Amino acid sequence: MTPGSAATAPSFAADTAIDDVDLAALADRLGTPLHAYSSSAIRQRIGGLQAALSGLDATICYAVKANPNLAILQLMANAGVGADIVSAGEMRRSLHAGMSAERIVFSGVGKTADEIAGALSVGIHRFNVESHDELLTLQRLAGAQGVTARAAVRINPDVDAHTHAKISTGKSENKFGVSIDEARHWFAERSLLPHVQLDGLHVHIGSQILALEPFRLALQRVAAFRRELEQAGHPVNSIDVGGGLGVCYRAGEDHPVAAADYVAAIREALAGYRGRLLLEPGRYLVAEAGVLLTRVIRVKPGIARQFLVVDAAMNDLQRPSLYDAWHDIVPVSGEPRTPTTYDIVGPVCESGDTFARNRVMPECMAGDLLLIKATGAYGASMASTYNSRPLAPEVLLNQGRYAVVRRRQHFEEMIAGEQPAHHWETT
Ligand SMILES: Cc1ncc(COP(=O)(O)O)c(C=O)c1O
Numbered sequence: 104m105t106p107g108s109a110a111t112a113p114s115f116a117a118d119t120a121i122d123d124v125d126l127a128a129l130a131d132r133l134g135t136p137l138h139a140y141s142s143s144a145i146r147q148r149i150g151g152l153q154a155a156l157s158g159l160d161a162t163i164c165y166a167v168k169a170n171p172n173l174a175i176l177q178l179m180a181n182a183g184v185g186a187d188i189v190s191a192g193e194m195r196r197s198l199h200a201g202m203s204a205e206r207i208v209f210s211g212v213g214k215t216a217d218e219i220a221g222a223l224s225v226g227i228h229r230f231n232v233e234s235h236d237e238l239l240t241l242q243r244l245a246g247a248q249g250v251t252a253r254a255a256v257r258i259n260p261d262v263d264a265h266t267h268a269k270i271s272t273g274k275s276e277n278k279f280g281v282s283i284d285e286a287r288h289w290f291a292e293r294s295l296l297p298h299v300q301l302d303g304l305h306v307h308i309g310s311q312i313l314a315l316e317p318f319r320l321a322l323q324r325v326a327a328f329r330r331e332l333e334q335a336g337h338p339v340n341s342i343d344v345g346g347g348l349g350v351c352y353r354a355g356e357d358h359p360v361a362a363a364d365y366v367a368a369i370r371e372a373l374a375g376y377r378g379r380l381l382l383e384p385g386r387y388l389v390a391e392a393g394v395l396l397t398r399v400i401r402v403k404p405g406i407a408r409q410f411l412v413v414d415a416a417m418n419d420l421q422r423p424s425l426y427d428a429w430h431d432i433v434p435v436s437g438e439p440r441t442p443t444t445y446d447i448v449g450p451v452c453e454s455g456d457t458f459a460r461n462r463v464m465p466e467c468m469a470g471d472l473l474l475i476k477a478t479g480a481y482g483a484s485m486a487s488t489y490n491s492r493p494l495a496p497e498v499l500l501n502q503g504r505y506a507v508v509r510r511r512q513h514f515e516e517m518i519a520g521e522q523p524a525h526h527w528e529t530t
């Protein structure tokens with residue numbers, strides 16, 4: 104027997120089922136590429152975080168941007184989770200999915216006057232405010248509607264989250280939040296804004312954070328500022344600690360912080376604070392619950408590399424091309440095959456359309472089914488129709504059953520809204 108021959112080849116870790124749903128059968132029935140999410144896994148994440156928070160006056164406001172599918176939002180709402188939104192679209196989705204306006208917080212550096220007015224008019228009164236101009240706009244629009252908005256100032260603590268530069272948000276050079284010095288002035292003048300109840304602090308230093316230290320540092324700065332404000336007669340009734348908890352994209356290499364340790368760090372940093380706590384996890388709740396199923400179109404022996412050309416592409420999952428992000432990729436079948444090194448690429452017309460470089464995989468052939476793992480967050484939510492590829496379907500799995508929660512986009516849906524230039528108008 105020669106080493107590497109079929110009989111001695113190792114079998115590779117494979118996932119043949121998720122949430123008791125057979126993945127090969129699912130792909131046969133619905134086609135690929137296909138996003139699938141385990142609702143049991145999501146519920147488990149929510150439950151774990153809620154358990155860690157017990158005894159605190161805490162609200163989890165799921166960051167809708169991570170995965171805004173209505174079925175996911177409904178699942179969150181049914182589990183008592185609220186929403187962190189950053190646009191009118193996310194607001195409408197959250198309300199449509201049944202979230203109550205009291206459990207929604209509006210974040211974001213570029214809220215328009217229309218978005219603010221729209222949110223106020225449907226009863227969303229909790230805003231994380233990121234600039235003085237936004238604070239004055241909130242005062243004006245709340246006054247016009249005769250309501251009082253609750254505002255938390257987003258602090259930029261100038262902390263390095265040790266994550267990818269494109270998703271770091273808490274350093275002084277980032278566009279997010281304001282300095283503690285500026286926030287101090289806002290509080291000193293808060294009586295000049297009768298329609299804004301400025302009594303909250305917010306901090307969010309970035310995403311996919313794998314260490315506790317950056318969270319601790321940011322929270323310690325917020326906690327010290329809270330004490331200073333209270334001594335100056337400005338009560339702080341809510342602290343929103345943002346999101347950012349990282350997940351495991353690379354088995355054996357990524358070691359995420361456990362929810363219990365994260366909450367213990369929050370309790371410790373905010374010791375003495377008795378007000379309301381808000382958390383805005385996105386990725387943590389949904390990333391590892393999701394997979395992208397894709398089929399090998401062909402094996403292409405390239406000039407310098409051997410390529411696995413699969414039917415998913417950067418338009419279905421941007422993270423590898425945008426952040427050079429690693430996602431584990433495994434075969435759905437675990438049959439023993441010879442280890443082979445591939446670049447795993449999609450059909451899109453640029454070299455950035457690469458899911459993995461030099462990845463050791465079981466030898467593959469056309470028609471093989473692969474799983475790209477941990478795609479439940481910032482996968483479908485960042486998808487596009489680049490190269491006029493339709494949006495892939497999304498499926499929710501639950502204990503042996505599945506529900507299509509977004510069907511594969513039809514060509515007609517893709518071009519809806521476009522038209523030939525029949526009517527030429529002047530401004
Ligand atoms: C204000 C705010 N809150 C929460 C989140 C969610 O982040 P994550 O998905 O890393 O938990 C983000 C995105 O980074 C954000 O900008």
Ligand SMILES: N[C@@H](CCCC[NH3+])C(=O)O
Nearest residue numbers: 168270310311422480481
């Ligand atoms: N889109 C990013 C996360 C951005 C977080 C939003 N503030 C990712 O896939 O990792």
